Amino acid sequence: MSGLAFRRGMTFVSFLTCCAALALLLAALSTQYWIVGRAHRTIQSPKPNYSDGHIHFGLFYGRKNLNVGYGWRPADINVVEILNKDRTFMSYGLWIGTIGSVCSAIFFAVISAVFALVNTATTPIEAITGIAGLYVWNCFALASNLAAVVTWGIQYHLKLRHNILPTEDRMNLWDSEGFAVLGYSFWFVVGAAIIHILNVVLIFLGSHQSHRDHHKTLKPIKEEKSNGAIMLY
Numbered sequence: 544m545s546g547l548a549f550r551r552g553m554t555f556v557s558f559l560t561c562c563a564a565l566a567l568l569l570a571a572l573s574t575q576y577w578i579v580g581r582a583h584r585t586i587q588s589p590k591p592n593y594s595d596g597h598i599h600f601g602l603f604y605g606r607k608n609l610n611v612g613y614g615w616r617p618a619d620i621n622v623v624e625i626l627n628k629d630r631t632f633m634s635y636g637l638w639i640g641t642i643g644s645v646c647s648a649i650f651f652a653v654i655s656a657v658f659a660l661v662n663t664a665t666t667p668i669e670a671i672t673g674i675a676g677l678y679v680w681n682c683f684a685l686a687s688n689l690a691a692v693v694t695w696g697i698q699y700h701l702k703l704r705h706n707i708l709p710t711e712d713r714m715n716l717w718d719s720e721g722f723a724v725l726g727y728s729f730w731f732v733v734g735a736a737i738i739h740i741l742n743v744v745l746i747f748l749g750s751h752q753s754h755r756d757h758h759k760t761l762k763p764i765k766e767e768k769s770n771g772a773i774m775l776y
Contacts, residue, residue: 547666550674553749555663557677557742561656564684564738568649571731572642575601577695580707580723584611585716596717598707601728602642607708609717620709629710637698644691648735651684655742674750681742688736695729 571577582596596609598620605620625632658667658676667673706713707723 550749551663553745554659554674554677557681557745558656558659558663560738560742560745561652561659561681561684564735564742565649565652565656567731567735567738568645568652568688571728571735572602572645572649574728574731575599575605576726576728577601578699578703578707578723578729579726580719582607582609582708582712582717582719582722585718596719598719598723599726600707602638602645607712609712625709632706632709633702634698637694637701640694641691641698644687644694645732648684648687648691648732651680651687652735652739655680655684655739659742674746677746678743681739681746685736685739685743688732688739691732692729692736695725695732699723699725 576599579599580597582598584594594611596607598607599605600620600622603622605622606617607620608615608617610616622633622638626635626638655677658672658680661667661672662674662677667676670676671679704723705720707719708717
């Protein structure tokens with residue numbers, strides 16, 4: 544396989560992996576499992592063995608199921624509404640930062656996929672749309688993913704590992720201290736970040752092989768010219 548064909552093959556694989564990263568990010572934004580946890584009451588319920596609760600929510604919505612001994616009572620969670628009522632529930636700045644970072648990562652994943660497809664079909668003249676651009680867009684996407692991971696990780700350590708319950712449930716003596724973990728929606732973003740690291744490696748391998756083959760084809764031409772000059776002499 545020639546260097547050009549190999550490079551275009553690698554950029555096409557990069558296009559496919561960008562699509563995979565985009566799918567993960569869209570799933571992370573729309574699903575409701577950025578945080579998952581349990582809860583219990585701090586006083587003895589009528590049926591102690593049945594006092595239990597399950598909570599999960601994403602960046603916008605979630606669901607809770609609480610049981611004090613009379614059966615499970617499911618209810619929807621509106622994160623925006625909770626934040627408007629209780630700014631101590633989560634850090635508003637970190638919440639906005641996470642949403643903005645995920646949206647930014649989606650944008651750069653789309654740009655990376657588009658230019659990967661362009662480089663598969665043609666060889667762009669401008670650097671920003673060529674191989675150099677693929678490095679730039681994938682690095683921007685990676686940085687955005689890492690920003691989302693960091694902001695939500697800080698959110699978890701500062702707020703959510705201590706409480707994932709709305710004010711009304713805490714007033715009803717429910718507690719979730721130490722029962723919350725990061726859900727799969729969060730790990731989708733981590734997966735997208737890993738994909739963009741892989742993309743950078745694929746682009747490097749493709750461009751490096753193409754560059755090496757280009758030098759191999761130039762060397763015999765130079766030697767032929769040297770031999771011709773010697774014979775002429």
